[in-house]
Amino acid sequence: MKQLLLAFTTLIAATGFVAAHQFEKSGLLVLHPWTRATPEGATVGAGYLTITNNGKETDRLTGGAFEGADHVEIHEMKMDGDKMTMRQLKDGIEIRPGATVKFNPGSYHLMLMGLKNPIAKGPNIKGSLTFEKAGSVDIDYKVEDIGAMDSSDAGMGEMKMDDSKMMHDHMQ
Numbered sequence: 396m397k398q399l400l401l402a403f404t405t406l407i408a409a410t411g412f413v414a415a416h417q418f419e420k421s422g423l424l425v426l427h428p429w430t431r432a433t434p435e436g437a438t439v440g441a442g443y444l445t446i447t448n449n450g451k452e453t454d455r456l457t458g459g460a461f462e463g464a465d466h467v468e469i470h471e472m473k474m475d476g477d478k479m480t481m482r483q484l485k486d487g488i489e490i491r492p493g494a495t496v497k498f499n500p501g502s503y504h505l506m507l508m509g510l511k512n513p514i515a516k517g518p519n520i521k522g523s524l525t526f527e528k529a530g531s532v533d534i535d536y537k538v539e540d541i542g543a544m545d546s547s548d549a550g551m552g553e554m555k556m557d558d559s560k561m562m563h564d565h566m567q
Contacts, residue, residue, distance in 0.1 A: 416537065421529035422450020423490070429537040430461075430507065432516040440514050442467070442505035442522070442536055447495040455527040456496075457487040461536070462521045465509025472501050487527070500544050516540055 418425040428444040442461065448454060459467040469484045479501070488503065490496055498504050507514075514520065519535040526532065 416535070418532055418534045420532045421454070421526075422448060422452075422492075423454060423526060423529050423532065424449055425524060425532060425534055427537070428522065428534045429539055429543075430514055430520070431539050431543050432541045433510065433514045434541065435513050437513055438508075438510050440464070440507035440510055441500070442507055443498045443500065444505075444534070445495060445497045446490055446524075448490040448492050451492055452528060453489055453491045454529055455487045455489050457525050457527055459505060459524040460522055461505075461507045463511050463514070464507040465511075467522070468506040468508055469503070470506045471503050514538055 416427055418428075424447045426445040426447070428442060430440055430442045433440050440461075442459075446456065456469060458469065461467050469487055470481055471484055472479055472481045474480075483506075484503075488496055496503065516538050519537055522534050522536050524532045524534060
């Protein structure tokens, strides 16, 4: 009986936390925005999340804001032969009705540009996402440890990456 009660309590607590870390506007559902702590002197960071379009119209994520950063850019990482490349998606990302887009390390992500201070693990940090039709959606980024490859509440699994073969085509 104690095990059943413990499982039920854990389930309720987990469900309450997940519900508290989602944001919705105009049929767009944003789940688990998170970022990593950054080392002293870092001027860029990255943001990750999942967006589902539960609406009836296609929308486009065009940018956003992050407290303590000059601006936010949408980037994509992918393999080009044996090298990982990263590029800015200046036109944003289209999200069709019923579609889900995941922003994960090694894939789509938000570049938090011009950080005024390092991102420190601790309290959530305010930000927003900008959509072509829905407009601005206020969100809070959970801050994970410096080396985190996923959010502790998103359950995306672990991924290793070799930075030695990474090219940044937007950096000359």
